[in-house]
Amino acid sequence: MDRNSRICIVGGGPAGLSLAMYLEKNGFGHYTIFERSGRVGGKAFSPLMKVKNSKGEWEDRTIEMGAVMGCDTYFAVHECEEFGHTSHADGPQMGRRFMNTDGTPIKESKLGLLKKVMKMRKLNHLLATKYKGYDVNGHRGVAQGRYEGPCPSPKMKLAHIEGENPNLKDLSMPFSEFLKLNDCEDAELVWKGPFTSFGYGYFDEIPAAYVLKYLDAFTVKQFLSTGRLWTWKNGTNSIWTGVNSALRHPANLNSEVTAVRRTEDHVYVRVNGGEEQEFDKLVICTPLEMFTSYGDATEQERELFGKIQHKEYFTMAVRTEEEKSPDISYYYFANMTPETRGHLMVFYHRWPDAGAQPLVTFTLRNHEGAEDVPFDEARDTTLSDMAKSGLPVMKTERIDDWYYFPHVSSADYADGWYDKVEALQGERNTYFAGEVMSFGDMEETAEYSRDLVRRFFH
Structure with a gap:
């Protein structure tokens, strides 16, 4: 791809800002970020309050x-920290x-705790063997029994890997069914704390792929030992304000993309209802289903994004x-x-x-x-x-x-929703990133942006 391509990035959250950073590192300096709100960082929001x-x-x-x-598996976030001169050290x-709901501490028997630990160890072993490739970022090929993408393990550190593993098709089923299939139901409580409590849904509805790509075996161990977790003195938002400040072209705030028109050669974007601006490429880093309300979405895009x-x-x-x-x-x-x-x-x-x-x-x-x-x-x-x-x-x-x-639902995941969307990457000069393409946390979205640049902007 021509490094002089003019690239429009919709969204100044972790996906859009990390994408701009990786584009810049790859020699693509002609990018513009449009963020509709008055700040960057999306759900990484850390307001000041009295303490x-x-x-x-x-x-x-x-x-x-x-x-x-x-x-410690937040490798892409750490690259963003280094770029934006922030740190989680302080x-x-x-x-x-x-706790019980009446405010008294939960008292668990040693036997109950031992059962959970044993099931957790069993599941970790199965993930490393039967489900090799489960932790690769993104969802390309999983429904067909393949894996392809950056591996976030401490050993691989986002190195690209790919291969075939028919067992990965099991990841499309709800996590509770996945645990039952593998006789690991008692491990559910271990994963529930850092998943359901942080708003990601319930295990009888969410495909196992989302749960296990976010909470791989190593990451779960880190969550169990709270002293190993990263926090930021100036808040998670400081990561993204740091990246934004270090970019050659910081995000344009209060700039809502209100219309997109795509032709064979160019992309035309209106911001806040103004005049059309011409670009060569478009990367959508905001909710894809919202694109159908302001963009010239095709029938296939409307059908796929409508399932989100x-x-x-x-x-x-x-x-x-x-x-x-x-x-x-x-x-x-x-x-x-x-x-x-x-x-x-x-x-x-x-x-x-x-x-x-x-x-x-x-x-x-x-x-x-x-x-x-x-x-x-x-x-x-x-x-x-x-x-x-x-x-x-x-x-x-x-x-x-x-x-x-x-x-997406387990049924749509199993039906190959991700492979259908990935097949659209680059068509009509448009690329898709953001939470739904990986998972709804900072690291997964930044990893996906990193890999998108590797795949298409070189």
């Missing part, structure tokens, strides 16, 4: 309303406590009575079920060295095939759950209701 420090003084510190953490250490689902997930920054302020994050596993959707699953206590501070609650309110819990009802239920746990909320500082975790 009482160890001296009893109030000061401004970042509170995570979206993305929270990383781990972030607050994470901690957690598993997402989760209804919101976070709230709340304050409790100062004397009752907890000193650690709480996880409520009893509320991580389809039947308890709309209830409080987790609250995140960010600063262990500080006293009173906002707690961020996590609530998921939809399940495939079931009626959504209305937002107002879920909000009130979450506040009621805090009170039931002995932590009545005195003030709600902010609420962020996210468009969250775009994905």
Whole structure:
């Protein structure tokens, strides 16, 4: 591809910013990023709020309303850190406590814990042998029993691998069925904590591929040992503001792409309803189903993008009575079920060295095939759950209701949805990236952008 190609990038979140970074590293300097909001970073959002420090003084510190953490397999994010001169070395250490809904600690028998550990070890062995290639970024070929892409293991560090493994077809089934198939049901609780509680859905509805590509065996071990997790003193948003500042062409903020017209040779884009701007290539890093509302989507694009689902997930920054302020994050596993959707699953206590501070609650309110819990009802239920746990909320500082975790159903995954979309890459001078092409977290989206540049922009 001509390195003088004029490239339009839609979206200034982790996918779009990392894509621009990798394009720049590959010698493609004629890119333009359009971001409709007034900031970059997408769900990596870390606003300043008042926290009482160890001296009893109030000061401004970042509170995570979206993305929270990383781990040692965040190789692409680390490349973004280096490019943008940020670091996770000074972030607050994470901690957690598993609680009953009445605010008392969960007491688990040694036998129950041993059973989960044994099933986890069994599943890890199966993943490394029977399901070789399961952890490769992206979903190309999985429904046909193939793997192709960057491998995020500590040994491979995003090296490109590919091969055939018919067993990978099992990854299209819901994760609960996948565990049952492999006699590993007791491992479910280990994966549930870092998956369902962070809004990614329930295991009876979400294809195993999403669960295991996000939470591969190594990453799960990192989540179990909270001291190994990455956090950022200035918030996850600092990664992306750093990248944006270091780019030759930072994102254009408050710039919503309102129309796209594609011809055989060029792409014409309108921003905020203005005049058409001409580009050679278009990369969409925002929700693909939204492209159908402003772009000249083909019938095939409309059909495929119309199959995308997402989760209804919101976070709230709340304050409790100062004397009752907890000193650690709480996880409520009893509320991580389809039947308890709309209830409080987790609250995140960010600063262990500080006293009173906002707690961020996590609530998921939809399940495939079931009626959504209305937002107002879920909000009130979450506040009621805090009170039931002995932590009545005195003030709600902010609420962020996210468009969250775009994905496809098990049936559409098995039917080859990803291979059909991947076959469209480059047609009409258009490329697709972003969360749905990999997974809805910073690392997976950045890895996919990295690989997209490797595949097509060279």
